[in-house]
Amino acid sequence: MSLRFNANPDERRSKLIHTIHQNGFVRIIEAHNGLSALVGETASVEYKGQTITYDGFWESSLTDSASKGLPDAEIVGNPSRIHTINEILSVTSKPMIVDGDTGGSDVQFEYFVRDLDRLGVSAVIIEDKVFPKRNSLDASANQTLEDPDSFARKIARGRDARTTDVFMVIARLESLIAGLGVEDAILRAKKYIEAGVDGIMIHSKQDTPDEVLSFVSLFDELCKEIDNRPVLVCVPTTYNLITDVELAKYGFDVIIHANHLLRASHKAMLETAESILSSDRGFESEPWCAPLPKIFNQVGFDQVKSKDREASKTQQISVVIPAAGKDPIFSMLPKSLIEINGKPILKHQIETIRKVGINQIVVIKGHEANQFEQFDDNQVIYCDNKEYSETHSVHSLFCASDYIKKGFVLAFSDILFTDDILRWLVDTEEDIVLAVDNSYRYHKHEIDKNLDLVVTREGRTRHHRSLFPVKRKVEIISMGKNVAIEKANYEFTGLAYFSAEGARIANKIYSDCVNNANGSFYESDSFAKATISDFVQEIINRGFSVYGLEVYKGWMEVHNHSDVDIAAKELQSSLLGTDND
Numbered sequence: 001m002s003l004r005f006n007a008n009p010d011e012r013r014s015k016l017i018h019t020i021h022q023n024g025f026v027r028i029i030e031a032h033n034g035l036s037a038l039v040g041e042t043a044s045v046e047y048k049g050q051t052i053t054y055d056g057f058w059e060s061s062l063t064d065s066a067s068k069g070l071p072d073a074e075i076v077g078n079p080s081r082i083h084t085i086n087e088i089l090s091v092t093s094k095p096m097i098v099d100g101d102t103g104g105s106d107v108q109f110e111y112f113v114r115d116l117d118r119l120g121v122s123a124v125i126i127e128d129k130v131f132p133k134r135n136s137l138d139a140s141a142n143q144t145l146e147d148p149d150s151f152a153r154k155i156a157r158g159r160d161a162r163t164t165d166v167f168m169v170i171a172r173l174e175s176l177i178a179g180l181g182v183e184d185a186i187l188r189a190k191k192y193i194e195a196g197v198d199g200i201m202i203h204s205k206q207d208t209p210d211e212v213l214s215f216v217s218l219f220d221e222l223c224k225e226i227d228n229r230p231v232l233v234c235v236p237t238t239y240n241l242i243t244d245v246e247l248a249k250y251g252f253d254v255i256i257h258a259n260h261l262l263r264a265s266h267k268a269m270l271e272t273a274e275s276i277l278s279s280d281r282g283f284e285s286e287p288w289c290a291p292l293p294k295i296f297n298q299v300g301f302d303q304v305k306s307k308d309r310e311a312s313k314t315q316q317i318s319v320v321i322p323a324a325g326k327d328p329i330f331s332m333l334p335k336s337l338i339e340i341n342g343k344p345i346l347k348h349q350i351e352t353i354r355k356v357g358i359n360q361i362v363v364i365k366g367h368e369a370n371q372f373e374q375f376d377d378n379q380v381i382y383c384d385n386k387e388y389s390e391t392h393s394v395h396s397l398f399c400a401s402d403y404i405k406k407g408f409v410l411a412f413s414d415i416l417f418t419d420d421i422l423r424w425l426v427d428t429e430e431d432i433v434l435a436v437d438n439s440y441r442y443h444k445h446e447i448d449k450n451l452d453l454v455v456t457r458e459g460r461t462r463h464h465r466s467l468f469p470v471k472r473k474v475e476i477i478s479m480g481k482n483v484a485i486e487k488a489n490y491e492f493t494g495l496a497y498f499s500a501e502g503a504r505i506a507n508k509i510y511s512d513c514v515n516n517a518n519g520s521f522y523e524s525d526s527f528a529k530a531t532i533s534d535f536v537q538e539i540i541n542r543g544f545s546v547y548g549l550e551v552y553k554g555w556m557e558v559h560n561h562s563d564v565d566i567a568a569k570e571l572q573s574s575l576l577g578t579d580n581d
């Protein structure tokens with residue numbers, strides 16, 4: 001999920017050392033491109049009630065080179081390495097340790113350190129071999145070690161090139177790889193620590209951890225002697241029976257699994273390529289391949305699709321605002337035109353609606369209709385409800401029937417709401433969804449009007465504090481002003497979403513009721529006087545599902561003069577902001 005993970009350089013750089021301090025050690029996985037990094041970013045297992053994940057990435061020279069089809073012999077230059085590093089950083093949030101090979105010349109190393117530090121990499125590890133090095137794990141390769149004093153100088157030059165104190169320069173001891181034994185390694189470790197190194201990596205290609213563990217005992221003595229213990233790093237590729245937890249107990253702070261994702265993908269690629277050839281078709285190769293939806297999900301295609309859906313929805317749907325009725329408290333003008341902080345409610349609503357990308361806004365006027373002439377937003381479409389004094393909001397809504405066929409949001413004319421609530425409603429996959437709120441219970445003593453109350457199948461949910469907004473959906477079974485407050489689970493906010501299918505259902509039921517409904521209609525005297533609650537109840541009673549989307553902040557109704565004052569204050573201090581958590 002590419003856009004999902006990110007971290008700014010400062011945040012990411014310091015994460016490595018913080019995690020070491022916090023957890024005692026870090027478990028690092030190799031990454032050689034964006035996809036392998038996303039695997040490392042998201043892989044997790046549950047073990048004894050704990051979730052275990054990787055703490056960061058190793059940008060390996062072996063796997064970076066191999067993924068380009070090249071040997072690990074310092075052939076891939078720094079600009080190409082930086083390109084891969086950037087690719088990984090741009091889709092992830094975890095810290096990164098870069099394998100800097102020998103570091104090249106002192107000057108090359110200085111420039112590399114400066115670039116890595118700036119990008120937010122946490123550490124670079126350079127090995128004390130002569131440039132151009134050969135990969136350490138090949139038993140027959142020639143391994144020539146660098147003069148330790150020259151290497152110590154390179155370390156010091158690299159550290160001086162850092163732009164932050166957090167970036168770590170780590171020295172990798174290749175004495176065991178070159179067959180020179182632990183004494184040589186300790187001698188070199190001492191020189192590098194004196195040169196100011198932030199960490200020591202001891203490397204080995206033995207298939208048991210014996211030699212690295214004997215190094216650790218000598219290293220501990222050395223650190224006590226000089227009263228300085230840089231972080232200790234290992235790469236247990238060949239001695240892979242010992243666990244990370246055991247290595248951490250021996251004193252390793254950083255444990256790097258250096259090449260597994262590349263090796264795993266190479267094996268699967270080869271099996272797949274050969275299977276297609278030998279079967280003369282793809283079917284037999286499927287067990288080696290990830291299903292495409294898994295890849296789509298990993299790289300963020302799901303998010304792209306959902307945003308596309310949202311964008312195409314917002315281009316097609318309208319927001320319909322029935323504003324024809326006469327309000328007993330504000331009888332001199334349509335409620336839409338009541339000003340809050342010098343701006344009519346309608347203007348506040350339009351600004352919010354536009355933020356979500358919905359451009360078609362339909363207002364149904366009736367009472368004091370000519371006052372809308374002063375409200376010159378030429379993008380608003382007006383419809384008239386000439387019978388406003390004998391009808392109610394359902395009749396008003398269907399005065400806009402030409403504009404609701406592709407789906408619509410119904411917004412009461414006297415509510416303020418945030419763009420988040422509107423976006424969540426439009427993003428829903430259900431056909432009829434009402435934004436519902438349960439916080440009325442906390443201030444019911446202040447309520448002096450009959451609320452549109454809602455009863456749901458699930459009852460009221462308990463809210464746990466959470467960093468992220470919970471977009472929970474509940475199924476509505478009944479609603480209306482006469483619902484007993486003790487039975488109700490939610491209050492209807494005055495915002496409802498109807499998909500194209502939802503609009504088709506509503507339209508069909510409306511036509512049917514116009515022709516056939518007689519006498520009182522739920523809580524109203526007639527169908528002509530039906531409220532939205534009455535109509536929703538009819539939809540439910542005809543067997544269609546109507547859902548409630550829980551919100552509990554981010555909207556308010558302007559019911560009376562004191563609401564106008566409250567809204568004005570909230571808008572001024574932006575409390576009606578977007579933190580619907």
Ligand code: SPV
Nearest residue numbers: 060061062099136137258
């Ligand atoms: C790498 O991953 O490139 C390393 C570790 O340097 S190793 O291959 O074990 O030398």
Ligand code: MG
Nearest residue numbers: 060061062099
């Ligand atoms: Mg390497």
